[in-house]
Amino acid sequence: MKFIQSVKNPQVKQWKKLLTKKEREKTGQYMLEGFHLVETALHYKDEIVELIISEEAELPPHWNVDDIEMTMVTPEIARALSDTEAGQGVFAICRKQEFSEVLEGRTYLLIDAVQDPGNIGTMIRTADAAGLDGVILGSGCADLYNSKVLRSAQGSHFHLPIVQRPLLEVIHQLKEQGIPVFGTSLQEASDYREAEVMDAFALLVGNEGSGVDEDLLSVTDSNVFIPIYGRSESLNVAVAAGVLLYHFKQSLKNV
Amino acid sequence: MKFIQSVKNPQVKQWKKLLTKKEREKTGQYMLEGFHLVETALHYKDEIVELIISEEAELPPHWNVDDIEMTMVTPEIARALSDTEAGQGVFAICRKQEFSEVLEGRTYLLIDAVQDPGNIGTMIRTADAAGLDGVILGSGCADLYNSKVLRSAQGSHFHLPIVQRPLLEVIHQLKEQGIPVFGTSLQEASDYREAEVMDAFALLVGNEGSGVDEDLLSVTDSNVFIPIYGRSESLNVAVAAGVLLYHFKQSLKNV
Numbered sequence: 001m002k003f004i005q006s007v008k009n010p011q012v013k014q015w016k017k018l019l020t021k022k023e024r025e026k027t028g029q030y031m032l033e034g035f036h037l038v039e040t041a042l043h044y045k046d047e048i049v050e051l052i053i054s055e056e057a058e059l060p061p062h063w064n065v066d067d068i069e070m071t072m073v074t075p076e077i078a079r080a081l082s083d084t085e086a087g088q089g090v091f092a093i094c095r096k097q098e099f100s101e102v103l104e105g106r107t108y109l110l111i112d113a114v115q116d117p118g119n120i121g122t123m124i125r126t127a128d129a130a131g132l133d134g135v136i137l138g139s140g141c142a143d144l145y146n147s148k149v150l151r152s153a154q155g156s157h158f159h160l161p162i163v164q165r166p167l168l169e170v171i172h173q174l175k176e177q178g179i180p181v182f183g184t185s186l187q188e189a190s191d192y193r194e195a196e197v198m199d200a201f202a203l204l205v206g207n208e209g210s211g212v213d214e215d216l217l218s219v220t221d222s223n224v225f226i227p228i229y230g231r232s233e234s235l236n237v238a239v240a241a242g243v244l245l246y247h248f249k250q251s252l253k254n255v
Numbered sequence: 256m257k258f259i260q261s262v263k264n265p266q267v268k269q270w271k272k273l274l275t276k277k278e279r280e281k282t283g284q285y286m287l288e289g290f291h292l293v294e295t296a297l298h299y300k301d302e303i304v305e306l307i308i309s310e311e312a313e314l315p316p317h318w319n320v321d322d323i324e325m326t327m328v329t330p331e332i333a334r335a336l337s338d339t340e341a342g343q344g345v346f347a348i349c350r351k352q353e354f355s356e357v358l359e360g361r362t363y364l365l366i367d368a369v370q371d372p373g374n375i376g377t378m379i380r381t382a383d384a385a386g387l388d389g390v391i392l393g394s395g396c397a398d399l400y401n402s403k404v405l406r407s408a409q410g411s412h413f414h415l416p417i418v419q420r421p422l423l424e425v426i427h428q429l430k431e432q433g434i435p436v437f438g439t440s441l442q443e444a445s446d447y448r449e450a451e452v453m454d455a456f457a458l459l460v461g462n463e464g465s466g467v468d469e470d471l472l473s474v475t476d477s478n479v480f481i482p483i484y485g486r487s488e489s490l491n492v493a494v495a496a497g498v499l500l501y502h503f504k505q506s507l508k509n510v
Contacts, residue, residue, distance in 0.1 A: 118373065122491045131484025152491070159486040193505075229386025229504060231414040235497065236377045236407070242494035243501045249484060250448075 002071040003055075007080050012073070015052065015081055015093065021143045024096065030145035032092045033082060039063065040155030041092045047158070054078035054089025083147045096145060099161040103173060105133020106200035107252075109245065110167055110181070112216055113140030113207040114237055120144070121152025122238040123205070128156035130245040135160065138167035138216075140207065167204070171219050174202045182248070183212050183220035184240065192224040192244055197251040205241050257326040258310075262335050267328070270307065270336055270348065276398045279351065285400035287347045288337060294318065295410030296347045302413070309333035309344025338402045351400060354416040358428060360388020361455035362507075364500065365422055365436070367471055368395030368462040369492055375399070376407025377493040378460070383411035385500040390415065393422035393471075395462065422459070426474050429457050437503070438467050438475035439495065447479040447499055452506040460496050 004011060017023035018031045029049060032041055041048055042063060050069040053059065057078070073081075078089040109127045114120050120142045127135050142149055144162055171181050179200040183189075195201075204220060206212030217223055226240055235243070259266060272278040273286045284304060287296055296303055297318060305324040308314065312333070328336075333344040364382045369375050375397045382390050397404055399417055426436050434455040438444070450456075459475060461467030472478055481495055490498070 122494060125487050126490060126494050128485040128487040129481075129483045129490050154487060156485075156487045226384075226501070228384045230383040230411075232380050232383040232409060232411045235381060235384050236493070238491070239377060239381050239494055239497035242490065242497050246481070246498045 004071055004073050004077060007074075007077055009077075011071070012077050012080065015091075018093065019083060019147065021146070024143070024145050028096050029093055030096055030150075031081070031147070032094060032150060033084070033090070033147060034088045034151070035060070035090055037150065037155055038090050038092045040158055041094060042068075044158045047094045047097065049093040049095060052078075052081065052091040052093070057089035059090075084151075097161075099134075099163050101163075101165075103134065103170070103177065103179075106179060107132045107249065108174065108179070108202040109135045109241065110138065110170060110202055110204040111135065111141055111206075112138045112167055112204060112212050113210075114205070115140070115142055116208060117142040117146045117148035118152045119208065119236070119238045121149040121154075123241045124149070124153040124160075124162060125156045126238065126242045126245060128153075128159045130249045132160060132245065132249075135162045136167065136170050137162065137164045138170075167216055168219065171202075171204070171216065175219075175221065180221040181219075182244075183217045183223040184225065184244070185211060185217055185223040186225050186234070189223035189225040192226055192247060195222065195224050195248070195251075197248050197253075199253055201248045201252075203241065203244050203248060205237055205244075208237055259326060259328050259332060262329075262332055264332075266326075267332055267335065270346075273348070274338060274402065276401070279398070279400050283351050284348055285351055285405075286336070286402070287349060287405060288339070288345070288402060289343045289406070290315070290345055292405065292410055293345050293347045295413055296349060297323075299413050302349045302352065304348040304350060307333075307336065307346040307348070312344035314345075339406075352416075354389075354418050356418075356420075358389065358425070358432065358434075361434060362387045362504065363429065363434070363457040364390045364496065365393065365425060365457055365459040366390065366396055366461075367393045367422055367459060367467050368465075369460070370395070370397055371463060372397040372401045372403035373407045374463065374491070374493045376404040376409075378496045379404070379408040379415075379417060380411045381493065381497045381500060383414045385504045387415060387500065387504075390417045391422065391425050392417065392419045393425075422471055423474065426457075426459070426471065430474075430476065435476040436474075437499075438472045438478040439480065439499070440466060440472050440478040441480050441489070444478035444480040447481055447502060450477065450479050450503070450506075452503050452508075454508055456503045456507075458496065458499050458503060460492055460499075463492055
């Protein structure tokens with residue numbers, strides 16, 4: 001195994017650059033951190049470029065790391081690569097997945113301009129839990145390969161296709177395929193329990209402060225809201241997505 | 256209006272101490288930050304001790320700050336008081352509320368050892384949206400008056416009683432009052448849609464990693480889970496609480 005001891009080693013500098021979106025786009029690679037995420041990645045070996053392990057970290061004996069390139073580094077380098085304060089000294093460099101432009105499934109989550117990476121990651125995790133066929137990130141969303149998005153998604157980005165595409169186009173395409181698109185809005189919308197979900201749906205959620213863009217809301221099949229029984233003004237977007245995705249999923253006919 | 260210009264002013268030091276739980280407990284006070292939270296606080300004037308405004312901040316003209324003590328500070332002091340990078344220079348010092356030990360309502364959320372302040376705050380906001388009668392924080396939870404909890408709660412801590420109490424005791428009390436307590440667990444639990452919610456419920460959710468404590472799960476009326484249709488291992492605790500609270504709330508009879 002290679003052992004790198006200097007923070008100034010060019011390889012270390014290259015890895016660190018993957019914390020920026022620009023470098024991730026240039027190289028088509030990204031970095032995962034922590035035991036849980038790296039263990040999930042090991043089920044998708046083809047996507048792993050290499051593992052980076054601090055000499056202080058102990059790999060779980062059940063990990064199968066055959067045929068995977070590994071580099072040992074000093075704890076100092078591990079700290080330099082980590083974007084958390086309590087890093088675990090275990091990293092994987094992975095290849096970004098390319099998904100086809102074809103939306104072949106029947107259930108999708110569309111996310112418009114959600115800025116908080118934790119919200120994006122949590123929604124990807126929820127979409128996975130609800131058994132959706134994919135997630136589409138529109139413009140203004142935090143980058144999928146941002147380390148906070150990946151951390152909140154808890155490995156779900158390996159489980160389902162996630163694409164970054166203009167939502168107007170996606171909505172038109174879904175409608176052409178007969179998939180009803182439900183926007184979320186507090187104005188001119190109906191109670192979500194009245195939505196007619198037959199054998200497919202796409203749910204569209206939006207920005208934490210301003211909601212879904214008006215231009216998108218105007219082309220959906222219908223728009224829904226979640227009733228507020230108390231005095232809070234609204235729900236957190238990831239919580240709202242959870243309530244709606246589970247309701248829609250469980251309302252599907254013949255699936 | 257008073258104007259404080261030195262970061263070393265003893266008053267500034269005192270305010271800063273409110274960022275610690277210890278000082279909040281000693282004084283019975285806490286600090287809120289940002290336009291949205293302070294505006295919400297203005298609807299609960301009795302709870303406000305004073306406002307602190309950076310000389311660079313502009314108060315919205317519709318704010319009614321009659322009879323409220325206000326101190327102007329320099330931007331440098333505002334930055335010192337803020338725990339966010341993009342602070343808005345507007346703060347309120349408030350009195351912690353004391354709620355009676357009596358649980359007089361019919362719908363509660365019980366939170367066991369949830370550590371992430373964002374999750375706690377988001378659940379308080381959701382409990383408020385779902386029109387619950389209160390939230391009980393058990394041991395091991397992030398402090399209610401932690402600035403991140405307050406930020407995620409978006410002012411909902413003003414809207415409903417929130418108490419910090421041992422949950423074992425609370426569960427027994429709720430059961431005596433005829434309120435069924437539903438724990439959440441992935442083992443020995445039933446699908447949440449099978450739960451019999453009559454005219455009251457208490458939902459018990461737990462730690463992000465280890466779930467609800469076994470001792471608590473053994474004294475609930477029954478335990479439920481949310482089905483996972485895809486490949487994620489679980490849902491985020493705040494998302495799970497949202498799905499369950501809305502389902503239970505909407506299943507209530509005669510309310």
